[in-house]
Amino acid sequence: MTTSQQAGKFGSLWKSKKKTNEATAPDSTFRNDEKLDIEHVSDTSLDPADASQPARRRREAPPLVRDLGSEERAHLEMVLVKKIDLRLLPMLIVMYLMNYLDRNNIAAARLAGLEEELELTGTEYLTCVSILFVGYILMQVPSNLFMNKIGKPSLYLPTCMVIWGVISAATAAAENFGGLLAIRFFLGFVEAAYFPGCLFFLSSWYTRKELGFRTAILYSGSLLSGAFSGLITAGITGGMDGKRGLRAWRWLFIVEGVITIVIAFAAYFVLPNFPRTTTWLTEDERQLAIWRLDEDIGEDDWTGSHNQTFWNGMKLAFQDIKMWNLMVILFCFVASGTVTNLFPTIVGTLGYTNIVSLLLTVPPYVLGVITTFLNSWHADRTGERYFHITLPLYFAVIAFIIAAATIKTGPRYLAMMLMIPGVYTGYVVALAWISNTLPRPPAKRAAALAAINAVSNASSIYASYMYPESAGPRYVAAMCVNCVTAFIAIVAATVLRFTLVHLNKKLDRGEVVEGAVAVGEAVPGEAARKGFRFVL
Numbered sequence: 001m002t003t004s005q006q007a008g009k010f011g012s013l014w015k016s017k018k019k020t021n022e023a024t025a026p027d028s029t030f031r032n033d034e035k036l037d038i039e040h041v042s043d044t045s046l047d048p049a050d051a052s053q054p055a056r057r058r059r060e061a062p063p064l065v066r067d068l069g070s071e072e073r074a075h076l077e078m079v080l081v082k083k084i085d086l087r088l089l090p091m092l093i094v095m096y097l098m099n100y101l102d103r104n105n106i107a108a109a110r111l112a113g114l115e116e117e118l119e120l121t122g123t124e125y126l127t128c129v130s131i132l133f134v135g136y137i138l139m140q141v142p143s144n145l146f147m148n149k150i151g152k153p154s155l156y157l158p159t160c161m162v163i164w165g166v167i168s169a170a171t172a173a174a175e176n177f178g179g180l181l182a183i184r185f186f187l188g189f190v191e192a193a194y195f196p197g198c199l200f201f202l203s204s205w206y207t208r209k210e211l212g213f214r215t216a217i218l219y220s221g222s223l224l225s226g227a228f229s230g231l232i233t234a235g236i237t238g239g240m241d242g243k244r245g246l247r248a249w250r251w252l253f254i255v256e257g258v259i260t261i262v263i264a265f266a267a268y269f270v271l272p273n274f275p276r277t278t279t280w281l282t283e284d285e286r287q288l289a290i291w292r293l294d295e296d297i298g299e300d301d302w303t304g305s306h307n308q309t310f311w312n313g314m315k316l317a318f319q320d321i322k323m324w325n326l327m328v329i330l331f332c333f334v335a336s337g338t339v340t341n342l343f344p345t346i347v348g349t350l351g352y353t354n355i356v357s358l359l360l361t362v363p364p365y366v367l368g369v370i371t372t373f374l375n376s377w378h379a380d381r382t383g384e385r386y387f388h389i390t391l392p393l394y395f396a397v398i399a400f401i402i403a404a405a406t407i408k409t410g411p412r413y414l415a416m417m418l419m420i421p422g423v424y425t426g427y428v429v430a431l432a433w434i435s436n437t438l439p440r441p442p443a444k445r446a447a448a449l450a451a452i453n454a455v456s457n458a459s460s461i462y463a464s465y466m467y468p469e470s471a472g473p474r475y476v477a478a479m480c481v482n483c484v485t486a487f488i489a490i491v492a493a494t495v496l497r498f499t500l501v502h503l504n505k506k507l508d509r510g511e512v513v514e515g516a517v518a519v520g521e522a523v524p525g526e527a528a529r530k531g532f533r534f535v536l
Helices: 003-024 033-038 070-111 122-150 153-173 177-191 194-203 208-239 248-267 283-297 310-318 321-348 354-360 362-382 386-405 409-437 442-456 459-466 476-508 526-530
Strands: none
Touching: 070 122, 070 153, 070 177, 070 194, 070 208, 070 248, 070 283, 070 321, 070 354, 122 153, 122 177, 122 194, 122 310, 122 442, 122 459, 153 177, 153 194, 153 248, 194 208, 194 409, 194 442, 208 248, 208 321, 208 354, 208 362, 208 409, 310 442, 321 354, 321 386, 321 409, 321 442, 321 459, 321 476, 354 362, 362 386, 362 409, 386 409, 386 476, 409 442, 409 476, 459 476
8 A cells, every 4th residue: 555545544434434533522632732732621620729830631532543443543544654654764864974974984985095195194084083982972962952842853854954954065175184184073063963863763753662663763873874875885896996086985985075075955845844843744643643652751842842841851861860871871882882883894803905894894784784784773672672682782792802813814804794783683672772761851862862872972082093904804892892891791681670679669659750640630541541661
């Protein structure tokens, strides 16, 4: 069935249900966000004893949703989710592919003559790799809070992409260490808006049980960029080196920067906003899109920019101990994964030509995409997070030990094949665990996602210095550090799981837990019947 046919069937079912409602309650449907927020509220949830406090309102389902049978509701929701998937995911994946490609193509450019032509020392080159993450870290929290405040990701994200595309293309004009350093800093500053913004964006459209696999689909853009980077650089190095007097590395930045700008302009016409502020859904679809998120967590999500204060979101996030635990987990994941920042250089130590080395970087990323999809799909299907996060890390630990222990080509390439799947297979599930564990309010979720992603990427500032060419081919110090951080991530995930089990037991006993909606206070749905429970 095509998307248009699905939409037509969706509309016809809603239309028939609407006629039934109009016959019994002609004024019960609503046509805008204000009515949605006001009319479907139970008076019993208001506390007259404390008028100064914003009441936690127990909203009732809009009639068009409430009167649906369970099978009819499930079918309509399935059609809606497919429509959201087709609208959001393809563009977000392509945008993230270019985001990661523009950020990390300096590693491939090293094999295409950058270091030689700019006469960079080993330390200067590594500094240019690291400096990007300084700007990247500084901008993430303000950017996410700003996007949440304005409620217009369809404008904000593509605009940031146009700017970083221009900066990336301008890298081709660098003539010395200072110029390259400045360009890399500002590139990181602008690129910081995208990934944490996308994580928050997805969590505003999908329920907790849907989020893990969609996060994996998004992150596949970065893994695919690793594969494409090697292929593109190999093609440019073999076919464009010296064209119009420019070395291959300059053509690499020009080509990828221009592609980024073109995709960004296309994104203006494709990306939606949040469910409440979007215009591409019908009114009936929008009601269901908003309500199903309310049911999932027990509270309304993004209701208006006036509710999305910067400082309150940061305060709530930083006061929650679970955010700091998640920060340790993600920091250690990214620290272990910094091997990808210089992956072409590491593969190059196998002793093959530059073009062959670039081609050999492709299979590990392809394997990473496959294992990431399968693991995330199963995590969403089972509703489990901890084992889907920690089990892949054991393979990463094994890979780092092999890489540090031998100089034989076969075992070392096997280790390289396991490194990327070992780290990133569980990483994307850990990203989804953030929104699962800190779901509401959206300002808190936005601040937590950005802060965790910013701090986790701090490891990229120092990690590049662990891979000087003199340390090859085993890179013992780097592999040992990666092994230790992977193990710490396992320990931190174990601590968080025990914490969440304890909090769920408190909720079972009817005790109050910060950030959780109690039985009877939530909007109708599972959260109302059973109360909120943290995903383990």
